[in-house]
Amino acid sequence: xxxxxxxxxxxxxxxxxxxxxxxxxxxxxxxxxxxxxxxxxxxxxxxxxxxxxxxxxxxxxxxxxxxxxxxxxxxxxxxxxxxxxxxxxxxxxxxxxxxxxxxxxxxxxxxxxxxxxxxxxxxxxxxxxxxxxxxxxxxxxxxxxxxxxxxxxxxxxxxxxxxxxxxxxxxxxxxxxxxxxxxxxxxxxxxxxxxxxxxxxxxxxxxxxxxxxxxxxxxxxxxxxxxxxxxxxxxxxxxxxxxxxxxxxxxxxxxxxxxxxxxxxxxxxxxxxxxxxxxxxxxxxxxxxxxxxxxxxxxxxxxxxxxxxxxxxxxxxx
Amino acid sequence: xxxxxxxxxxxxxxxxxxxxxxxxxxxxxxxxxxxxxxxxxxxxxxxxxxxxxxxxxxxxxxxxxxxxxxxxxxxxxxxxxxxxxxxxxxxxxxxxxxxxxxxxxxxxxxxxxxxxxxxxxxxxxxxxxxxxxxxxxxxxxxxxxxxxxxxxxxxxxxxxxxxxxxxxxxxxxxxxxxxxxxxxxxxxxxxxxxxxxxxxxxxxxxxxxxxxxxxxxxxxxxxxxxxxxxxxxxxxxxxxxxxxxxxxxxxxxxxxxxxxxxxxxxxxxxxxxxxx
Numbered sequence: 001x002x003x004x005x006x007x008x009x010x011x012x013x014x015x016x017x018x019x020x021x022x023x024x025x026x027x028x029x030x031x032x033x034x035x036x037x038x039x040x041x042x043x044x045x046x047x048x049x050x051x052x053x054x055x056x057x058x059x060x061x062x063x064x065x066x067x068x069x070x071x072x073x074x075x076x077x078x079x080x081x082x083x084x085x086x087x088x089x090x091x092x093x094x095x096x097x098x099x100x101x102x103x104x105x106x107x108x109x110x111x112x113x114x115x116x117x118x119x120x121x122x123x124x125x126x127x128x129x130x131x132x133x134x135x136x137x138x139x140x141x142x143x144x145x146x147x148x149x150x151x152x153x154x155x156x157x158x159x160x161x162x163x164x165x166x167x168x169x170x171x172x173x174x175x176x177x178x179x180x181x182x183x184x185x186x187x188x189x190x191x192x193x194x195x196x197x198x199x200x201x202x203x204x205x206x207x208x209x210x211x212x213x214x215x216x217x218x219x220x221x222x223x224x225x226x227x228x229x230x231x232x233x234x235x236x237x238x239x240x241x242x243x244x245x246x247x248x249x250x251x252x253x254x255x256x257x258x259x260x261x262x263x264x265x266x267x268x269x270x271x272x273x274x275x276x277x278x279x280x281x282x283x284x285x286x287x288x289x290x291x292x293x294x295x296x297x298x299x300x301x302x303x304x305x306x307x308x309x310x311x312x313x314x315x316x317x318x
Numbered sequence: 319x320x321x322x323x324x325x326x327x328x329x330x331x332x333x334x335x336x337x338x339x340x341x342x343x344x345x346x347x348x349x350x351x352x353x354x355x356x357x358x359x360x361x362x363x364x365x366x367x368x369x370x371x372x373x374x375x376x377x378x379x380x381x382x383x384x385x386x387x388x389x390x391x392x393x394x395x396x397x398x399x400x401x402x403x404x405x406x407x408x409x410x411x412x413x414x415x416x417x418x419x420x421x422x423x424x425x426x427x428x429x430x431x432x433x434x435x436x437x438x439x440x441x442x443x444x445x446x447x448x449x450x451x452x453x454x455x456x457x458x459x460x461x462x463x464x465x466x467x468x469x470x471x472x473x474x475x476x477x478x479x480x481x482x483x484x485x486x487x488x489x490x491x492x493x494x495x496x497x498x499x500x501x502x503x504x505x506x507x508x509x510x511x512x513x514x515x516x517x518x519x520x521x522x523x524x525x526x527x528x529x530x531x532x533x534x535x536x537x538x539x540x541x542x543x544x545x546x547x548x549x550x551x552x553x554x555x556x557x558x559x560x561x562x563x564x565x566x567x568x569x570x571x572x573x574x575x576x577x578x579x580x581x582x583x584x585x586x587x588x589x590x591x592x593x594x
Contacts, residue, residue, distance in 0.1 A: 046453070056443070057443045061447035064448040069378065069455065
């Protein structure tokens with residue numbers, strides 16, 4: 001597997017934005033090293049603010065900056081933004097619709113990997129999804145992060161972009177575009193089950209689809225990189241086409257992609273669903289791929305989930 | 319400042335106090351004590367110190383005010399209405415469905431409100447952001463924050479205090495409405511806020527202690543604060559919670575309470591024209 005840093009991709013994309021737009025700024029909470037910001041700091045010293053290890057202050061300060069027309073990007077670990085500074089995000093960014101962009105590193109257990117639970121963040125998406133008005137994006141890999149950063153800079157108002165550890169699997173060709181708010185079919189034509197997936201778990205979902213193909217179950221694999229606003233129409237169409245759904249995400253199975261798809265299923269297209277992800281428990285330190293295998297995100301877990309929903313919809317056992 | 323100008327500010331402040339109690343009486347909800355406590359600070363800012371344009375509330379070069387103690391918003395709403403940001407008829411609609419006057423300040427709904435507030439402790443941090451934005455945008459406005467004393471118990475206050483010193487934001491001026499009483503009772507019985515002046519000084523702030531109901535002292539302190547280059551300023555304004563109405567002063571039952579008709583009439587009398 002090839003690797004490329006989502007953190008570097010973020011900061012390079014931000015530097016390009018800062019070059020073009022005088023209003024773009026970076027706010028860190030002693031996280032300059034986390035997001036590889038040394039060069040940004042050297043190039044744009046006036047627009048680099050580091051408030052120290054103080055995430056609440058970083059977010060509220062960014063809100064004040066945005067109220068004066070700036071476009072601050074707050075970048076640090078995902079959980080420190082969404083948990084430590086949750087109320088500042090909710091009340092001072094989302095409620096006044098301020099143009100603050102949040103960039104959360106170590107999204108998922110695979111991204112937090114060896115650090116252990118304190119630095120593995122698998123609740124960020126669920127927390128933010130309950131707050132009105134935040135665009136939420138989980139890009140697949142480094143090149144997609146670069147494009148997603150530019151995409152959220154284009155839209156006014158709050159946005160969250162999830163990034164990884166800095167050692168992130170390359171999922172797509174670098175020339176693949178990114179379209180905010182739209183699902184993307186990665187593997188088409190499987191009418192037996194739809195696998196909804198995002199982030200660095202995409203390669204696992206694609207491998208699972210191959211295996212299912214060998215045993216006669218045809219899976220469509222769909223990337224849902226934008227959790228909010230959710231492409232409800234696109235998801236509904238695929239649910240109707242396949243009649244069975246599996247979600248795959250590096251997040252608690254409560255609150256993230258699994259919940260988002262479950263909400264569409266319940267209200268618009270009832271079909272059997274299985275959610276693959278972290279099963280509402282705390283993980284531990286470990287190497288990324290081993291961790292995901294051990295905590296419910298193995299290819300086998302995805303294959304089994306697909307078999308189970310396929311059987312529940314009345315398909316032959318394969 | 320000339321005696322006549324001070325007299326006019328005192329006159330305006332009495333009007334704002336009448337507006338505060340009248341809007342809370344008519345609306346049937348609100349915080350009289352905290353609003354009366356900071357009424358003179360708010361009056362000094364909007365009617366003397368701040369460079370603002372009610373006809374252009376979002377003018378980028380304007381001075382800004384964050385009312386970190388957002389529950390005292392009747393004081394700011396009254397000042398904004400009296401400045402002409404919106405019609406006085408809006409005041410009785412405070413806290414009502416569909417009103418531009420939310421229970422706590424909402425920068426999207428109320429002309430003249432520079433920042434949403436009400437969750438305590440956050441104002442200085444947002445003010446730091448505004449002051450940094452002034453530098454980035456090459457504008458020379460001042461950012462004022464009125465904070466309660468009780469909310470200084472929040473950790474983010476001191477995060478912001480540290481960062482403001484580090485970034486040497488001389489355009490950030492914080493006023494502490496130090497009435498000594500928070501929602502649950504006397505601050506000294508709830509938390510160890512004192513010694514307050516050495517705290518601010520240790521955090522690297524220019525610090526002044528004044529009588530928060532004396533306009534000459536308030537305006538002099540603001541001038542002093544503006545004159546200190548490269549250093550954030552805090553003005554600790556000693557105030558009386560409920561100031562101006564005998565039965566509300568220092569009576570924490572009035573932290574949040576609606577006056578009866580008789581109480582409202584008596585308050586209007588105490589704040590009335592004969593004192594002018």
